[in-house]
Amino acid sequence: MDAPDVGTFAIDPTGRDILGDAERIRRIGSVARVEMPGGVRAWAVSDQGLLKRLLVDPRVSKDAYQHWPAWINGEISSDWPLFPWVAVRNMLSAYGPDHRRLRGLVAGAFTARRIAALRPRVEAITGDLLTELADLPPDGPVDLRERYAYQLPVTVICELFGISDDATREEVSRCVDALFNIGKAPEETVAAFPRLQQILRELIAEKRQRPGDDLASALIAARDDRSSLSEDELVDTLGLFVSAGHETTVNLLGNAVVAMLTHPDQLGLVRSGRVSWEEVIEETLRNQAPVPNLPLRFAVEDIDVGDGVRLRAGEAILACYGAAGRDPLVHGGDADRFDVTRAAKEHLAFGHGVHHCLGAPLARLEAAIALPALFERFPDLTLAAEPGELLPLESFVSNGYRTLPVRLAP
Template identity: 55%
Template sequence: MDHPLVLDPTGTDIQGESVRIRERGAAALVELPGGVRAWSITDQALLKGLLVDSRVSKDAKQHWPAFMAGEIPPDWPLFLWVAVSNMFTAYGADHRRLRKLVAPAFTARRTEALRSRIAAITAELLDELAATARRDGIVDLREGFAYPLPIRVISELMGVPEELNPGLRTCVDGIFDTSLTPEESQANYLEMYRILTELVAFRREHPGDDMTSLLVAPADEGAQLTEQELIDTLLLVISAGHETTVNLLDQAISALLTRPVERAKVLAGQVSWSDIVEESLRYEAPVAHLPLRFATDDLELGEGIRIAKGDPILASYAAANRDPKIHGDTADVFDPTRPNKEHVAFGYGAHHCLGAPLARLEAELALPALFERFPNMGLAVDVSELGAVPSFISNGHRRVPVTLGE
């Protein structure tokens, strides 16, 4: 207990690290950047229990003594993850108020209305991939497909003008990059706020049928939303709305490219694309570890596990999704035919991801379109050369180079 496992900020071996944490127990101490210690929860049942426990909060301003005492500086690499004022960090009634303001943008009707737009963007990207392949021979499916699709969808949903997109992308990447220095982290944080302030100003001048305009209106009328909450809510939706889907697409594509049997089954209709999506979410959670929650009281959790009041808690989704207690001896096997694909990739309880249906829709439209357009596609490098994004939060590859085999 005195020697926590130090998380690798570069995320080089997320699943191997998850095994090492699990070996220390259902709840084990890990060390985050800056020497901050937290309890990593790898047991899925225990994690679900904590995610719905009223004695567990996401509000560092109320429930993390180190943060309240000013011991967590603004240049701490994970500062934004705990300092923002939006539904991600809100607790109790505040969380319900903020979630209610965002929920209208993610209703089943609004999500379904995006189907034709997602299909159109997918078709455009496939044409661009084909053109790139004819010119260069090899295309990077993360850069040319998995990344641009979600960011274009969420940018249109949010009403982000095109000129702000490159800066937003860079900043969102930085938020998830746990290998940044304190100086780089703070510079990224300040630039993100500058861009979001510009977005709000633009939509005040040019309101439209988009989520930013919907949120600006109540903020301007003084209805339940401060300016800080408005900016931080946009930060949450834009970042969460694309990074997780990028990784979902990336991991599903990579899984099928390295498993010809499963690929043949789905293309023959023996396995559904929904099965591929759910098993991809289970097998490689798009978010490996999600910081942070805090115990609002001493927690006695059985099996000798005691989390003290104020202790930080890390939701370790990648490990919990491969919990042998849930998935048995095949927990580490990618198997779209498994009857139980239970996972917590989108969280659980009150903070379950509002955008989960949109992410699933994007994947269930984009994946079949890609594999049906390029049935002879193959990896251009060994799987060991795909690398990892520099993060223990974001679980994706650095690149997915392929030949399209047209």
Template identity: 50%
Template sequence: MDQPVLTLDPTGANRHTEDAYLRDHGPATRVDLLGQEVWAVADPGVLKALLIDPRVSKDAAQHWPKFPDEIIGKWPLALWVGVSNMFTAYGADHRRLRRLVSPAFAGRRVAALAPRIEEMTDALLDALAETPAGQSVDLRENLAVPLPIQVISSLMGLPPAAQQAFRGLVDAVFDTTLSPEEAQANAVKLYGVLAGLVAEKRENPGDDMTSALIAARDDQDEEGDGSALTEQELLDTLLLVVSAGYETTVNLIDQAITLLLTHPEERAKVDEGKAPWRDVVEETLRFEAPVAHLPLRYAVEDIELAGGLVIRQGEAILASYAAIGRHPDLHGETAGAFDVTRAGQDHFAFGHGVHFCLGAPLARMEAETVLDKLFARFPDIAFAPGAELAPLGSLISNGHQALPVVLQPAAGS
């Protein structure tokens, strides 16, 4: 009997219900992803195997028969599968493209960013401290968003004007409520900003990753040995680093603050020295993965799963990271509880295998720094009276539209 097809809510409003459904329906489940029927995988053992299986590709141009005719200009997530960078590359192309980006996220370089991240965080908290006692402030807009933007801008050499332009355009890339026409129009604007950045950095290079990628592309092109980074790969790689370095870290900070405010007993464990901030970050990544579903991978050949299920050659696979974090096969009967002292905090929030997120150490550092300094500076922080935490309009990005809090109680309260 054919499996029923679950239609994923593009607004993200039914995420936890959908995640429970996916966990309960075997190794893989048919879902409707904004009009495309794909396999969603929420079983940790199955997904881990698929993420390292050479029979699974991320290259739609090679391995998804629907691409490009049924996708480009016709599907809201066309940009996610149509870019030419390490996110969608397969085999040797992936290794070539990843080598270009890896040095920027090397352990030594990330560690060297720590003092600067602390300075940025302190400056943001100083500004928040000006909020009158008892007055509500949005921590997503005033803390979770600006810190990652400042960090990635420093790394990439983005001038202030480009930072503001990228903010809204990247947000729209993750917005799964847009129509195909709206998503395509946003992509055109985004690439216009990227092209402008490349032109500026070619004219005035600096000590930043954007300039380094441009130099690598131009130098290799002159050598003519076939290994050159194409102009499209350059633009798409910049898009990947900027968007991945921003959106996921924003959601991680947002969700960590939210979970600590909704679970005061867990925050107390930190205050009592029973758990370090790094464990809070890992438990947040497990419990509320910043990216709920990540499109897409494709079967290079037929792949048989347990229970007789077969993912046929050319069919698309959706990694459902948020559902996996609470899977009992990974964390037993307590998988549905937020516990910062959990003995094992395994998760797939940063992926697995050759596509594991290069920016994971940087995201962790930013989140730990923010949490440590925020709760030390404002120990009485609480949700604003009547606060409503509406989800982002996205089935990919797992965060809130706003995070209204009161940093300090009003006098006499």
């Protein structure tokens, strides 16, 4: 690996201090040169206003196959930890007409009406999980991430896509965890991508024989009936939803619980009804973006971004959502402070523009049900560790905790 250029910030792939790194990048400038794992370099954009403009700029693409010379020329090998984030063929990485085609195939499944119709099922799953928690020994610490924050979104997304086999669900979850925890064991990340694709191809073959009332069967029907979706696009689209469909929500729930337990005065405002749980959710998304850095976008042509900086055609761009949520130009000098009473909670945690996350309403619904239900069922909930002892996930693209030990009762 070459030594970083002067002015180039080397990102810690293990994410030991994600938001601290975000602040250090911001000090370099609203757009700064960074070095990612493997010595791959990009422009990191931390300024919220500039990032919003770039996210809607047609001169910015997500398609490495068209607009990243390093990828096109074979300079990026399959053992690069971020390879799966760029290699996929779905709407996350598509550009222009391809993106509109792929997004159009699935957008109807995530309308406000369809998401609202999921509420009874999300409430039922939440109730079952809370009952399981209540049945545990009251005097021992419980990993709330594993037993609650993780189980709810995984169950919901797997049911939506007809993944009913427990063993398959567990293996899908392991693969997704490896794709996000890129600083933990790069070799696991590399192996997880083809394995997840294999699992999904097997699922597709099964659904073709025995289709069900689920989104996977609907996508397969769209692929087979109209040929508007290639087989690789079908596999990677399913992969996108089963991964993004739970990782973001797991982190959102965990980060919100920690924020409430470490800010008892603000929890009191929520319990008194002076502040809503929706405000807690938005402040958590702003202050602790579940996906703080999303790789990658590419300049289609030269773009002047101000301060004498020009993004050259073909250069990579890293969208720093976590830094943008704490932008002092938007949120003032206390932008890093968690405050549910903050009047403006604008953030980019779910992206912006044509690539705004389709699953954002579902994530918000799950959090709006799971958080109040948890604190109502266990009013004496406390952390079973000091906040500084909570270990972050080993990743710079996923912002959450490896475990969340709590005590459900005194």
